[in-house]
Amino acid sequence: MERDHFGDLVYADDTAFPVKSTAEAVSSLNSFSETASALGFRWPKTTLQNLGTGTQPPAIEVDGNTVDSVDNFISLGSLLSSDGYSRPDINRRIGLASSVMSALSHIWKDRHLSLTTKTRIYQTLVLFVLLYAAETWTLLDADSLPSRHSI
Numbered sequence: 001m002e003r004d005h006f007g008d009l010v011y012a013d014d015t016a017f018p019v020k021s022t023a024e025a026v027s028s029l030n031s032f033s034e035t036a037s038a039l040g041f042r043w044p045k046t047t048l049q050n051l052g053t054g055t056q057p058p059a060i061e062v063d064g065n066t067v068d069s070v071d072n073f074i075s076l077g078s079l080l081s082s083d084g085y086s087r088p089d090i091n092r093r094i095g096l097a098s099s100v101m102s103a104l105s106h107i108w109k110d111r112h113l114s115l116t117t118k119t120r121i122y123q124t125l126v127l128f129v130l131l132y133a134a135e136t137w138t139l140l141d142a143d144s145l146p147s148r149h150s151i
Contacts, residue, residue, distance in 0.1 A: 016075075022058060029062040037063075047073055049082050078133045086137035097130035 017028045025048060047070045060067045071082045079089040107113065107121055
């Protein structure tokens with residue numbers, strides 16, 4: 001009996017299946033579910049996203065479990081958008097870093113802390129939140145900020 005093999009990308013507690021069609025997604029998820037149940041795992045929280053097309057795939061059912069279809073979701077701290085653009089994640093990161101800056105307002109106002117200490121706190125806490133996973137962003141001309149001299 002020949003069994004289907006599936007390609008997957010495993011990250012921490014997340015698994016991604018790069019597939020080209022809904023039928024291939026159903027086949028991969030069935031195979032994954034079959035293997036997982038043999039190991040004693042229950043059906044995991046599962047979502048389906050169509051990356052790079054901007055269209056939402058149809059909801060499917062695997063082993064009696066509905067697989068929800070989503071436009072965006074957060075995986076490993078990054079917002080994955082179905083249109084494939086990084087702008088939503090960049091905006092989210094800017095918002096998160098802004099929240100950290102606000103939460104540290106008492107640090108910025110403290111006159112007993114040196115500028116060096118405040119700079120290290122900024123680099124350690126604020127920049128880390130802002131730039132987390134920035135190496136995965138695909139930047140487009142449309143994502144650039146307008147210069148001060150543009151009309």
